[in-house]
Amino acid sequence: MNEARGVWVLGEQRDGQIHPVSFELLAWGRALADDLGVPLECLIGGHGVVQGANQLIAHGADRVRCLDHRRLGTFRVDSYAQPIEYLIRKHTPEILLAAATTMGRTLMPVLAANLRTGLTADCTELTIDPAERLLLQTRPAIGGNVLATIKTPQHRPQMATVRPKSRRPMPSDESRTGDIVTEFVDERLLDSRVSRLGFTEDLTKGSSIQDAEIVIAGGRGLRTPKRFGELFTIAERLDAVVGASRCAVDQGWVPYAHQVGLSGKSVSPTLYIALGISGSPNHLAGMSSADRIIAVNNDPDAPIFQVANVGIVADLAEFLPAWLERLRSKDEGRGT
Amino acid sequence: MKHILVLVKQVPTTESVRLNEETGTMIRTGSEAAINPLDLHAVEEAVCIKEFAATKVRVTILSMGPPQAESAIRDALAMGCDEGVLLCGQEFAGADTWATAYALVQCMRGLDPIDLVLCGERATDGETGQVGPMVAAMWGVPLLTYVSRLTCGDRGVAAERAVEGGMEEVDCPLPAVVCVLRDLNEPRLPTLHGKVTAHESALTVLNGEAIGADINLLGLRGSPTRVARVIYPSFQRTVELVRVSEQGLDAALDTLELALAAPALKPQERA
Numbered sequence: 001m002n003e004a005r006g007v008w009v010l011g012e013q014r015d016g017q018i019h020p021v022s023f024e025l026l027a028w029g030r031a032l033a034d035d036l037g038v039p040l041e042c043l044i045g046g047h048g049v050v051q052g053a054n055q056l057i058a059h060g061a062d063r064v065r066c067l068d069h070r071r072l073g074t075f076r077v078d079s080y081a082q083p084i085e086y087l088i089r090k091h092t093p094e095i096l097l098a099a100a101t102t103m104g105r106t107l108m109p110v111l112a113a114n115l116r117t118g119l120t121a122d123c124t125e126l127t128i129d130p131a132e133r134l135l136l137q138t139r140p141a142i143g144g145n146v147l148a149t150i151k152t153p154q155h156r157p158q159m160a161t162v163r164p165k166s167r168r169p170m171p172s173d174e175s176r177t178g179d180i181v182t183e184f185v186d187e188r189l190l191d192s193r194v195s196r197l198g199f200t201e202d203l204t205k206g207s208s209i210q211d212a213e214i215v216i217a218g219g220r221g222l223r224t225p226k227r228f229g230e231l232f233t234i235a236e237r238l239d240a241v242v243g244a245s246r247c248a249v250d251q252g253w254v255p256y257a258h259q260v261g262l263s264g265k266s267v268s269p270t271l272y273i274a275l276g277i278s279g280s281p282n283h284l285a286g287m288s289s290a291d292r293i294i295a296v297n298n299d300p301d302a303p304i305f306q307v308a309n310v311g312i313v314a315d316l317a318e319f320l321p322a323w324l325e326r327l328r329s330k331d332e333g334r335g336t
Numbered sequence: 337m338k339h340i341l342v343l344v345k346q347v348p349t350t351e352s353v354r355l356n357e358e359t360g361t362m363i364r365t366g367s368e369a370a371i372n373p374l375d376l377h378a379v380e381e382a383v384c385i386k387e388f389a390a391t392k393v394r395v396t397i398l399s400m401g402p403p404q405a406e407s408a409i410r411d412a413l414a415m416g417c418d419e420g421v422l423l424c425g426q427e428f429a430g431a432d433t434w435a436t437a438y439a440l441v442q443c444m445r446g447l448d449p450i451d452l453v454l455c456g457e458r459a460t461d462g463e464t465g466q467v468g469p470m471v472a473a474m475w476g477v478p479l480l481t482y483v484s485r486l487t488c489g490d491r492g493v494a495a496e497r498a499v500e501g502g503m504e505e506v507d508c509p510l511p512a513v514v515c516v517l518r519d520l521n522e523p524r525l526p527t528l529h530g531k532v533t534a535h536e537s538a539l540t541v542l543n544g545e546a547i548g549a550d551i552n553l554l555g556l557r558g559s560p561t562r563v564a565r566v567i568y569p570s571f572q573r574t575v576e577l578v579r580v581s582e583q584g585l586d587a588a589l590d591t592l593e594l595a596l597a598a599p600a601l602k603p604q605e606r607a
Contacts, residue, residue: 014501077469077479077481078478081473101500102481102482102497102498102499102500103499105465105466105469105481106469106479106481106482108466109433109465109466109467109468109469109470109473110469110470110472110473110479112433112434112466112470112560113434113437113469113470113473113474114473114474116434116560117434117560118432118434118559118560118561119433119434119466119561120464120561121463121464121465121466122463122464136564141461141462141463146566146567146568147566147567147568147569148563148565148566149563149564149565149566149567150561150562150563150564151561151562151564152560152561152562153562154560155560193477193478193508193509194478194479194480194506194507194508195506195507195508196504196505196506197494197505197506197507198504198505199502199503199504199505200502200503200505201501201502202501202502202503238596256518256519262460263373263460271596284571288571289569289571292595292598293573294592294595294596295575296592300577300579305575305577306572306573306575307571307572307573308573308575309573309575309576309595310575310576310578310591310592310595311575311576311577311578312577312578312579312580312588312591312592313577313578313579313580313581314579314580314585314588315580318580318585319580319585319588322585322589323589323592326589326593
């Protein structure tokens with residue numbers, strides 16, 4: 001393990017186009033590689049990805065390794081894991097990062113299992129311990145209420161998946177230079193036991209609550225499905241995504257995909273607006289790490305106010321129509 | 337399809353989670369624990385397959401944990417499973433996802449041949465979602481993750497995977513490991529009859545030696561990762577509170593607008 005050197009990130013592509021999450025990974029990887037004084041490499045699998053490799057260099061990679069093959073056009077775990085494992089054993093990077101997407105979270109455990117090394121899921125902070133030359137991997141657990149820092153002292157590579165949007169990409173620098181290598185591997189390594197039969201694009205869902213910069217969430221205090229529906233109007237105005245408490249989901253006002261909390265999704269947006277949500281521990285655990293929280297609730301003692309920056313004690317039946325009215329009059333004022 | 341194995345984990349219940357009023361962090365009491373909610377969907381699916389199968393299908397529940405984890409296995413049995421196995425012993429303590437998957441697979445090799453392994457996509461406590469995929473890799477079988485719909489045949493399974501931007505349709509031969517999402521089904525409630533039967537069903541407790549494991553690969557000793565530190569961040573804030581009953585609607589709306597217009601407190605940039 002002592003010879004293991006270099007930082008690798010696993011880029012992602014969709015239909016041959018480099019996915020922006022790859023640039024976030026490069027930003028993380030660049031900082032680590034600089035601290036360690038080693039090169040940063042990006043390994044990307046796909047079909048036609050060589051064309052995009054320059055973008056990966058421009059965003060911080062010193063070398064891009066392309067696994068470019070028509071059989072790698074869409075992610076299948078076997079066809080990706082086998083050649084990637086082969087390349088890792090051959091080049092022995094000390095750190096391997098991937099995005100905590102459905103691809104990264106499927107591929108990385110398989111690689112870690114076969115490479116007999118440690119893997120930390122969903123990291124939001126990565127640093128180097130200079131004394132031990134170890135990767136410190138920090139991740140929220142129990143809905144963000146605990147931050148655990150994990151290390152992999154003896155095994156290589158040190159592996160982590162990184163939560164998307166936890167770091168901004170570096171600006172593209174076209175003057176950067178680097179190697180672009182096309183990797184050729186034994187065709188048999190591309191075999192997959194899983195066959196992909198089709199794909200149905202989901203056009204209705206819009207962006208997910210976990211990716212949103214602003215979340216506007218509603219709960220029991222809205223009292224009617226119609227009033228809950230108004231949140232979508234406001235969300236559009238604020239460029240926000242609608243979230244919900246478990247109660248609102250249980251009432252059938254909105255599908256489960258919108259549920260925030262331990263029993264739903266954990267979110268960490270720049271702004272979280274809680275309307276008619278009292279703030280059960282289950283809910284607070286999924287949103288209290290937001291940068292700023294605004295809460296509107298009729299009970300001044302509601303726990304949500306303990307984590308909020310700004311609180312408004314009001315009945316939503318009165319407050320929400322007034323807010324909508326004010327938004328509308330603004331529109332008219334602007335002549336739109 | 338003759339034998340389905342469902343992996344379950346005992347986790348603290350969300351209802352038993354309370355917040356420390358001073359720090360705003362979670363207090364977890366050891367006594368209140370239940371089967372991981374997502375695992376219930378895996379159990380439900382296994383029981384459904386069993387009920388609709390033309391031939392006899394057996395469902396085994398496998399868990400690793402302290403002696404109390406037996407109650408999580410009994411809960412699963414009460415839904416209509418046949419037997420339970422609990423990996424229990426000091427040698428398993430402190431296992432990370434690698435060492436957990438190793439122990440589970442080592443145990444699986446000693447059971448009757450397994451056609452299908454089902455598990456929840458992740459547990460509500462650790463939230464890593466790594467053990468299922470690691471089990472597939474170590475066991476050497478195909479893996480399907482993020483499964484929201486499953487159809488079983490004699491030799492293979494077809495599934496829908498909920499991935500970014502849509503639904504992927506896939507199939508693979510058996511045996512396989514399938515990690516399931518909540519959308520898959522609606523777990524049944526255990527019946528009184530089920531609870532009684534569950535109490536009487538066979539539950540085997542196995543230690544590291546019984547599963548023929550390499551002791552150096554179990555528990556903390558076998559874990560490649562170490563927890564360097566744990567911090568409990570406080571999210572308690574001093575709230576600026578406006579009451580409509582005292583200050584009126586307009587003042588409240590003004591406050592709201594000011595708050596909405598305020599610049600971000602902490603840009604996500606981590607230089």
